[in-house]
Amino acid sequence: MIISKASTMRHRELIIAVVLFMGLVVFGQSLEVSPVTHMLVLLPGLAISGALLGIGLRVDRIQIDEANANGVILIAVGFIFFWMLPRYIDASLVTVTFGILKYLSIPIFVGVLMALGWGRANPYLRGFLKANALSMLGVLSFLYTHAPVRICNSYLVSAQENLGVAFLWTAIFLALVWSYPLFFPKASRSVLRQ
Amino acid sequence: MRHSLTAFWNYLSPSLGAVVVGVGLLWISTDGGTALTDESARRVRIEQQTPLLPAFVLEDMRGDTVVIGADGGHTQSPTVVEFIYTSCPTICQSAGAPYARLRDRLDTDGLGGNVRLLSVSFDPNSDDAPALQNYARLHKADGDIWNVARIDSNDFAAVKSAFGLRIIADEWGGYQHNVAMLIIDPVGRLVKAFDNEDVEGVYDYLESKHYAPS
Numbered sequence: 076m077i078i079s080k081a082s083t084m085r086h087r088e089l090i091i092a093v094v095l096f097m098g099l100v101v102f103g104q105s106l107e108v109s110p111v112t113h114m115l116v117l118l119p120g121l122a123i124s125g126a127l128l129g130i131g132l133r134v135d136r137i138q139i140d141e142a143n144a145n146g147v148i149l150i151a152v153g154f155i156f157f158w159m160l161p162r163y164i165d166a167s168l169v170t171v172t173f174g175i176l177k178y179l180s181i182p183i184f185v186g187v188l189m190a191l192g193w194g195r196a197n198p199y200l201r202g203f204l205k206a207n208a209l210s211m212l213g214v215l216s217f218l219y220t221h222a223p224v225r226i227c228n229s230y231l232v233s234a235q236e237n238l239g240v241a242f243l244w245t246a247i248f249l250a251l252v253w254s255y256p257l258f259f260p261k262a263s264r265s266v267l268r269q
Numbered sequence: 270m271r272h273s274l275t276a277f278w279n280y281l282s283p284s285l286g287a288v289v290v291g292v293g294l295l296w297i298s299t300d301g302g303t304a305l306t307d308e309s310a311r312r313v314r315i316e317q318q319t320p321l322l323p324a325f326v327l328e329d330m331r332g333d334t335v336v337i338g339a340d341g342g343h344t345q346s347p348t349v350v351e352f353i354y355t356s357c358p359t360i361c362q363s364a365g366a367p368y369a370r371l372r373d374r375l376d377t378d379g380l381g382g383n384v385r386l387l388s389v390s391f392d393p394n395s396d397d398a399p400a401l402q403n404y405a406r407l408h409k410a411d412g413d414i415w416n417v418a419r420i421d422s423n424d425f426a427a428v429k430s431a432f433g434l435r436i437i438a439d440e441w442g443g444y445q446h447n448v449a450m451l452i453i454d455p456v457g458r459l460v461k462a463f464d465n466e467d468v469e470g471v472y473d474y475l476e477s478k479h480y481a482p483s
Contacts, residue, residue, distance in 0.1 A: 146283025153291025165307035228435035
């Protein structure tokens with residue numbers, strides 16, 4: 076492994092990662108009361124804490140080429156799909172095993188792997204995944220606001236509708252953020268990416 | 270040409286590997302793509318495990334005793350059970366209509382003598398006999414084929430776990446809960462769960478098990 080000396084780590088990111096993770100553990104149950112904060116604060120927060128952990132531990136120093144970086148982020152996408160299954164959202168609220176699995180697998184298999192692979196993956200793959208994230212949020216938004224059936228046994232129908240609306244706003248927000256660099260000439264784009 | 274093919278393969282293989290692993294993981298964790306929700310997982314579980322239910326003593330709308338589950342080795346009529354609470358403004362009321370259709374179908378085809386339909390309240394503290402009678406009257410359940418009953422309040426946790434019920438409080442002092450038509454076979458095993466609208470599915474299943482008089 077490349078990670079050897081403590082001095083090579085990024086301490087600021089590590090500290091934020093640990094503080095964020097601990098905060099999510101402490102406030103997790105309050106966030107899980109509503110599916111909106113569960114899906115849009117807790118789960119992304121866990122992924123971000125894992126990504127910061129990866130950055131802090133300097134996963135960028137691990138040598139991988141573009142082909143492997145593509146594979147790495149696709150594994151992360153597999154875990155994102157898993158934690159979007161209503162079945163396991165329910166399971167994480169009811170069983171201790173899946174509860175713990177959620178808090179461990181998302182930081183590691185989504186956060187750290189994204190930190191490892193995202194920057195070095197094929198730009199077209201990244202664009203493809205972003206476009207799919209937007210359309211997926213749109214489809215789920217429609218489903219949750221119009222589905223006649225409850226999808227999660229742990230949440231009320233009204234909460235499911237709230238989540239559908241929140242997904243739509245998230246899709247709009249991400250579309251704006253991700254299209255932001257389009258409004259700038261090429262020369263300034265590398266600055267934006269920092 | 271050979272060289273570029275190799276390069277192509279080398280570039281693609283990590284992604285393909287990741288996709289295969291990812292799809293495999295999702296395939297296994299959704300029972301082959303069939304169970305994405307907790308409720309569909311419950312139905313798959315029931316069908317695969319067909320758990321033997323403990324005997325639950327219910328009290329029906331007339332105050333009589335009704336037993337479901339493994340009743341000391343006695344065989345019973347195959348039973349279709351649906352869990353309700355009578356003050357439910359939404360799904361329990363609309364669930365009454367398919368149940369009435371099922372009853373009519375069983376009645377005309379002569380299956381009604383062999384199969385019993387039960388609407389069972391999981392809320393015995395609010396649902397006393399008059400409340401059950403009220404629900405029965407509203408949906409024309411005469412107690413003959415289709416009976417309305419309530420669980421013993423001491424059995425609440427046991428019933429929830431045996432049937433895989435998930436009940437949460439709603440904003441108006443009621444509940445939201447998972448709904449299905451559950452089939453209990455003559456020895457008291459929970460063998461199948463159907464969507465609460467799927468009258469045809471339930472009927473075909475009962476018929477295929479030769480519960481109908483030949």
